Amino acid sequence: MIITSFTIENWGCISRVEIKDLSSGINVISAPNMSGKTTVAQALKLSLLEYKYNTSKIRKHIPWASPDAVPAVTAEFSAHGRAYRMAKVFSKKAGGYSELVLINENGAEQKIAGSGEVTEKVREILGMNSLGAGLPQLFWIPQGFIALPDVDEDLGHSLRSVLGQIHTTDHDLRVLDLLQKKVAAWFKPADFKNRNFYENGALREKSLGAGCALKDLSDQILEQQNALGEIEQKFEQTEKLAAELLQIRHEHGVTLAQIAEAETRLQDLRAQEHNIAAKKTLLADLQHRLNDLEQQRDRLQQALAGFQALDREIQETGAQLEALRVEIEAAGNFATQRHARRDLAKQNKTEAIEKQKSLARRRDLLDAKKAVLHNNAEAADIQAVRNKAESLAAEIKELREKLAAIVAPDKQSGAKIQSLLQERETLAAEIKAAEIQVSVEAESAFSAEFRIDGRDPETVAATPGDPLTKSVRRRAVVRIPGTGSVRIQRGGDSHGMDTLESALERNSASLRTLLAPLDVDPALPQTQIIGEIESRTITRQALGSKLKSLIQERDSLLERGEHNLAARLTQLHNDTAAQCAAFPELHATAPDRDSLAAEQQAFDTDKKAVDTEAEAANAEYEQAAHAAEAADKTLQALIDQKNTISVRLDQKQQWRATEYSGKFGSAADLAKLLQNNKQEIATVREQLQSNALTDQEQNLSTRMEQEQAALRSKTQRERDLGENRTRIQTLLMETDGLHGRRNTIEETLQALRREHARLEISIKAHCLLLCTIEQVRDADVDKTLLPVTQKLTAWLGAMDGAERKQVVFGPDLKPQGITTRGGLQDNIQEATSLGEFEQLTLLIRLAYGSVAAGAERQAVILDDPLAHTDRFRLMRLLPILEDAAAHNLQFIIFTCEPARFDHLRAQNHIPLQACAP
Numbered sequence: 001m002i003i004t005s006f007t008i009e010n011w012g013c014i015s016r017v018e019i020k021d022l023s024s025g026i027n028v029i030s031a032p033n034m035s036g037k038t039t040v041a042q043a044l045k046l047s048l049l050e051y052k053y054n055t056s057k058i059r060k061h062i063p064w065a066s067p068d069a070v071p072a073v074t075a076e077f078s079a080h081g082r083a084y085r086m087a088k089v090f091s092k093k094a095g096g097y098s099e100l101v102l103i104n105e106n107g108a109e110q111k112i113a114g115s116g117e118v119t120e121k122v123r124e125i126l127g128m129n130s131l132g133a134g135l136p137q138l139f140w141i142p143q144g145f146i147a148l149p150d151v152d153e154d155l156g157h158s159l160r161s162v163l164g165q166i167h168t169t170d171h172d173l174r175v176l177d178l179l180q181k182k183v184a185a186w187f188k189p190a191d192f193k194n195r196n197f198y199e200n201g202a203l204r205e206k207s208l209g210a211g212c213a214l215k216d217l218s219d220q221i222l223e224q225q226n227a228l229g230e231i232e233q234k235f236e237q238t239e240k241l242a243a244e245l246l247q248i249r250h251e252h253g254v255t256l257a258q259i260a261e262a263e264t265r266l267q268d269l270r271a272q273e274h275n276i277a278a279k280k281t282l283l284a285d286l287q288h289r290l291n292d293l294e295q296q297r298d299r300l301q302q303a304l305a306g307f308q309a310l311d312r313e314i315q316e317t318g319a320q321l322e323a324l325r326v327e328i329e330a331a332g333n334f335a336t337q338r339h340a341r342r343d344l345a346k347q348n349k350t351e352a353i354e355k356q357k358s359l360a361r362r363r364d365l366l367d368a369k370k371a372v373l374h375n376n377a378e379a380a381d382i383q384a385v386r387n388k389a390e391s392l393a394a395e396i397k398e399l400r401e402k403l404a405a406i407v408a409p410d411k412q413s414g415a416k417i418q419s420l421l422q423e424r425e426t427l428a429a430e431i432k433a434a435e436i437q438v439s440v441e442a443e444s445a446f447s448a449e450f451r452i453d454g455r456d457p458e459t460v461a462a463t464p465g466d467p468l469t470k471s472v473r474r475r476a477v478v479r480i481p482g483t484g485s486v487r488i489q490r491g492g493d494s495h496g497m498d499t500l501e502s503a504l505e506r507n508s509a510s511l512r513t514l515l516a517p518l519d520v521d522p523a524l525p526q527t528q529i530i531g532e533i534e535s536r537t538i539t540r541q542a543l544g545s546k547l548k549s550l551i552q553e554r555d556s557l558l559e560r561g562e563h564n565l566a567a568r569l570t571q572l573h574n575d576t577a578a579q580c581a582a583f584p585e586l587h588a589t590a591p592d593r594d595s596l597a598a599e600q601q602a603f604d605t606d607k608k609a610v611d612t613e614a615e616a617a618n619a620e621y622e623q624a625a626h627a628a629e630a631a632d633k634t635l636q637a638l639i640d641q642k643n644t645i646s647v648r649l650d651q652k653q654q655w656r657a658t659e660y661s662g663k664f665g666s667a668a669d670l671a672k673l674l675q676n677n678k679q680e681i682a683t684v685r686e687q688l689q690s691n692a693l694t695d696q697e698q699n700l701s702t703r704m705e706q707e708q709a710a711l712r713s714k715t716q717r718e719r720d721l722g723e724n725r726t727r728i729q730t731l732l733m734e735t736d737g738l739h740g741r742r743n744t745i746e747e748t749l750q751a752l753r754r755e756h757a758r759l760e761i762s763i764k765a766h767c768l769l770l771c772t773i774e775q776v777r778d779a780d781v782d783k784t785l786l787p788v789t790q791k792l793t794a795w796l797g798a799m800d801g802a803e804r805k806q807v808v809f810g811p812d813l814k815p816q817g818i819t820t821r822g823g824l825q826d827n828i829q830e831a832t833s834l835g836e837f838e839q840l841t842l843l844i845r846l847a848y849g850s851v852a853a854g855a856e857r858q859a860v861i862l863d864d865p866l867a868h869t870d871r872f873r874l875m876r877l878l879p880i881l882e883d884a885a886a887h888n889l890q891f892i893i894f895t896c897e898p899a900r901f902d903h904l905r906a907q908n909h910i911p912l913q914a915c916a917p
Contacts, residue, residue: 001079001126002857002890003044010069011061012039022892023908024857025885030898031912037894038143040912041863045140047073047088049123052116053098058090070095076103079125080856085109086122139849139889143863147841217756224749231741237731245728252721255714262711269704276693276700283691290684293677300674307667310656317649324642331638335631342628345621352614359607366603368579369591375572382569385557392554399547406543407518408536417533420511421526427504434497435471438488440478442467451477473497785809792847795880799839799873807844815844835868839877842866846884859890871900878903 007018014036019029031037043061051057063069074087083103089096100113100121113121409417440448442462450458453473462468470476474497475489490497511522520532558565580586789807796805807828810816818828818840829837842865849858866874882905885891893901898909 001077002859003892004076004078004083006044006073006075008040008043009072010063010066011043011071011073012036012063014039014043015063017912019910021908022890023906024890025906025908026881026891026893026904027908027910028893028895028898028901028904029910029912030895033896035912037896037912038863041142041861041894043071043073044075044861047090048075048077048086048119049126049128050119051088051090052119053088053090053096054092054116055090056092061090077859078857084122084125086118088118139845139858139860141842141845141860141862141865144867217752221749221752221756224745224752228745228749231745241728241731245725248721248725248728252718252725255718255721259711259714259718262707262714266704266707266711269700269707272700273704279691279693283688283693286684286688286691290681290688293681293684297674297677297681300670300677304667304670304674307656307670310652311667314649314652314656317645317652320645321642321649324638324645328635328638328642331631331635335628335635338624338628338631342621342624345617345624348617349614349621352610352617355610356614359603359610362603363607365583365585366596366599368583368586369596369599372576372579372586373591373593373596375576379569379572382565382572386565389554389557392550392557396547396550396554399543399550403540403543403547406536406540408540409514409518409533413514414533414537417511417514418530420507420514421529424504424507424511425526427500427507431473431497431500431504432471434500435473436476436488436490438470438472438476438478440468446480446483449479449481451479473501788847788851791850792843795843795847795883796840798880799843799876807840835870835873838866838868839873843880846880846889850884850887850889853888855888857888857890859892860884862891862893864895865893866900874900875903882906 002022002024004022005018005020007016008014009016013034017036017040029037029040046061058071061071071090072088073090074085076083076085078084085101085103086099087101088098098115098118099111100118102110102112104110408414440462442464445461445463447459447461448468450460450470452458452470453475460468472488473490475487477485477487479485508522515522515529518533518536520529522529524532789809793806796807806819807815808817808819815828818832828840832840846860849860866877869877878901881891895901901907
């Protein structure tokens with residue numbers, strides 16, 4: 001099969017790619033990385049050989065940016081001398097379909113498959129019984145794929161169809177004679193005449209069957225030998241058990257005697273334990289009595305110490321009370337004296353306060369006079385402010401009238417006027433430059449009449465040395481009386497002058513419009529117009545600044561507002577009237593600043609004297625009050641201290657009567673009780689010392705525990721010996737009949753060994769037969785695969801030069817190893833580098849396919865091939881590709897580096913970008 005053209009739409013990153021007129025030789029399709037080369041190769045393979053049009057697997061190939069897009073592939077190919085076109089639109093909806101069309105030599109088309117039958121039909125045409133089998137699995141090499149070819153059933157059938165079937169029959173006399181000479185002693189003559197007898201599978205099955213039987217016999221022999229060994233071990237164990245039983249019986253008797261002795265010693269210790277227990281009880285009672293006496297002694301000693309300390313405290317407290325009575329009497333006399341001094345100071349303070357009240361009346365009158373004087377002054381200031389504000393208002397009004405009378409353009413209009421003036425100057429200059437200068441020089445005086453551009457005639461006198469010069473825009477007539485006329489007219493370029501004059505006219509109209517409100521003549525020169533506008537602008541700015549300053553001054557004067565000033569003036573008059581009503585003295589004379597100053601000075605002098613007197617009286621009173629209060633506090637503190645000590649004395653006396661006198665009588669009685677207690681403690685201690693346990697009596701419990709532990713150990717040992725005796729007796733009973741079992745096993749073992757020897761001879765015969773057949777078949781394989789090995793050997797020679805390498809094939813037609821300088825290597829991948837392995841796998845695939853294809857051309861799809869091959873070896877490989885293409889292979893190479901394949905002759909180079917519409 002070769003591919004002639006294809007079209008792919010909406011597949012992965014490909015929106016549409018169409019490639020026509022593919023060469024039957026070498027085609028190089030180039031594009032940068034990530035541009036869709038692998039996607040194109042994948043789409044061709046999946047649509048031709050795998051996917052049906054309604055498969056759900058197509059979802060992963062739909063462009064993510066266009067989820068509603070429908071993938072479609074159309075491919076034209078030829079196989080077995082016929083041309084086909086396959087078309088698939090991948091969708092489960094109504095728009096999805098597929099068809100396979102046969103294209104006859106006359107161009108007529110015939111549909112040979114549709115719907116779900118297209119994929120199977122394409123595989124049938126290509127000789128593929130299953131997916132991933134046949135020639136396509138050799139020739140469709142994806143990106144980065146490096147692996148030796150797998151000769152499946154379909155590819156093997158293709159090779160055998162071309163190379164010939166390998167078989168051995170009874171007609172092959174050479175093989176038959178060889179076999180009969182080597183293995184006739186082990187097989188019947190009829191076996192050699194059976195064709196199935198020579199099949200590798202049957203021979204291997206028989207050999208394996210015999211091997212399995214031999215293994216079973218070996219297992220049985222091993223099992224019988226193990227059983228015999230176990231019996232021998234049991235005989236040895238029986239002898240050991242008998243000796244062990246005698247030893248156990250002896251040890252058991254010794255242990256029973258030891259147990260009897262331990263029980264006797266334990267009984268003696270128990271008798272001693274009873275006597276020691278009574279003695280321990282007496283010692284415990286004595287110790288308990290001693291503890292009680294010692295606790296009683298501690299309590300009596302504590303009570304005696306407390307009794308004596310309490311008597312001392314009662315005596316000390318009585319002495320403190322007597323001293324406090326004397327101190328309280330003296331403090332009472334001192335407090336009486338301080339109270340009398342405080343009362344005198346209080347009277348002096350009252351008199352000073354009356355004088356201060358009189359001064360306060362004088363101060364209030366003085367403040368009222370000051371307030372009236374201040375109100376009158378503030379009223380006068382407010383009236384002056386109102387007069388000044390009225391004057392400023394009149395001035396502001398006058399300035400506003402002047403400002404309104406001066407008209408000046410705003411900023412935008414000023415800029416526009418200036419722009420128009422500059423434009424007018426420019427236009428005037430351009431017109432001036434475009435005018436025709438007419439000059440007349442007189443040799444003698446004469447007069448000439450000028451009629452320029454349709455204006456009224458102008459008569460000008462000309463004198464020698466003073467030439468007449470006029471500017472003409474379009475035409476002019478110069479008439480000299482008595483001489484004639486001269487006509488001057490512009491040529492065909494008057495259109496430019498018309499344009500300039502029109503622009504100047506529009507400019508003048510715009511200026512008139514803008515200058516009319518300003519009452520400025522637009523015919524004036526530019527400098528005069530601009531000067532007038534700037535003068536007005538400056539004048540308006542000056543007047544505006546002055547107006548703003550006056551308004552700010554007026555606003556600052558009237559900051560409180562006209563209404564607030566009037567209200568404040570009224571408030572001042574009302575406040576003055578209220579002061580006069582409160583102090584009638586104000587009606588007599590109006591206050592002035594000088595009299596108020598003198599009156600204020602006299603008041604300050606009197607106030608200073610009165611304040612000094614009041615401060616002294618107040619300080620004296622405060623001092624006397626503090627002294628009286630301190631005397632009262634001291635007296636009260638002494639009284640409180642006396643009361644507290646009295647209460648404490650009563651409490652101690654009551655405590656003495658309750659806790660000591662009531663219980664023990666006097667301190668002497670308590671001391672006598674303590675002495676009796678100490679004598680009794682000494683007596684109990686003597687009894688404890690006389691009845692103390694000896695060391696042997698104290699260790700009795702330890703000795704009993706040791707004897708009991710020894711008795712338990714001997715008893716457990718006696719029990720263990722009894723159990724071992726029973727166990728050994730049981731084992732000895734189980735050894736009955738061992739002699740008969742040993743004889744039976746030895747007879748079975750001899751029979752198995754004879755059968756084992758017979759099977760070993762049979763296996764050797766089958767192995768010899770199988771080896772002989774495989775030798776013959778290996779020779780036949782080498783002979784049959786000669787075209788493949790010759791082609792591959794020639795290609796490897798071209799690649800490696802003097803280093804000769806050869807691929808070795810097995811009977812299953814698969815490559816099994818490679819011969820190098822180091823000899824035969826079973827693992828091709830380990831015997832080569834990654835780049836060499838990549839080149840070798842490609843050449844093996846091409847050799848297989850080239851031979852298996854026969855006369856039928858086959859397409860080889862390579863996606864970025866030979867990524868691990870350097871440029872030097874690639875240059876050696878390219879002629880091999882050309883040789884294969886010249887024989888019967890079509891190459892479609894997808895690459896991102898087309899320069900690597902530039903040395904291919906007659907290649908069809910197709911840039912993938914140019915294919916996408």
